[in-house]
Amino acid sequence: MKSSSTTKKYTSKISTISLGDLVAAVSSYAQNERETIAAMQDLFRRGSVVAQTAQGRKRLRLA
Secondary structure (H helix, E strand, O other): OOOHHHHHHHHOOOOOOOHHHHHHHHHHHOOOHHHHHHHHHHHHHHOOOEEEEOOEEEEOOOO
């Protein structure tokens, strides 16, 4: 079993990219626009997209 310090090392590493870069990366792997939108919706639904604000980090969700 892995130690918690090893797990924290990997989970604390967050890459910083723009929202436009995220959409471009997802769309480059998707077969069409519909699949791109579905993948982006899934990322937002799971809370995987985090924005850096003046107050700290905020998870972005779709309304």
